């Protein structure tokens with residue numbers, strides 16, 4: 001039985017832990033301590049560390065965890081990383097936890113950002129997408145272009161609808177507030193907001209999400225939907241609302257300013 005557990009870290013990060021009866025794997029450990037605590041309480045060794053991109057809140061605990069556990073570290077081919085590690089890029093596969101993960105190139109938030117996709121973990125697909133896709137939103141464009149991010153989000157949106165989406169931050173309610181301003185009549189969105197608000201009130205993560213939900217509610221996966229494109233055009237009249245990457249750029253800028 002393979003299990004999935006989000007370990008909270010810092011203000012709003014999740015370090016995703018996957019484990020079975022024998023071993024554990026973690027993703028983007030910005031801090032070693034919550035991982036070491038979980039390993040101790042479960043009595044499990046750490047087999048591997050998967051990293052999606054180079055930001056400190058995703059790699060800060062890698063060296064300490066490698067030293068404490070001897071885990072193998074995997075990370076993106078083209079970003080500065082705590083060495084030694086096995087570097088991966090789109091099309092590569094890896095075996096951890098007795099499962100096969102494939103690597104997807106998803107540049108935009110950073111230039112070399114990768115995501116990890118498992119087609120079958122306990123009968124359902126699983127996506128570990130770092131800071132590329134959030135529930136109801138997407139990462140800021142620190143290093144990549146809107147065209148790159150649009151292509152990356154298209155790749156993720158094309159995954160099976162039942163794919164569990166493990167994002168690295170609990171940004172959902174803030175993202176959904178913005179999404180509701182764009183699509184106030186989107187029934188699926190309003191329903192999802194109610195669900196996520198009640199989860200947060202109960203101190204539960206809103207994650208993992210599902211690709212099918214994100215397609216219905218996430219404006220950054222809906223840049224070809226007329227309502228969303230027109231709203232983006234209302235924010236920035238200079239963009240062509242038929243150009244998805246231009247819509248995405250306007251939405252991202254608007255979200256940065258949105259309160």
Ligand SMILES: [Zn+2]
Nearest residue numbers: 053055109131
């Ligand atoms: Zn980041």
Ligand SMILES: [Zn+2]
Nearest residue numbers: 055057131168
């Ligand atoms: Zn982050």
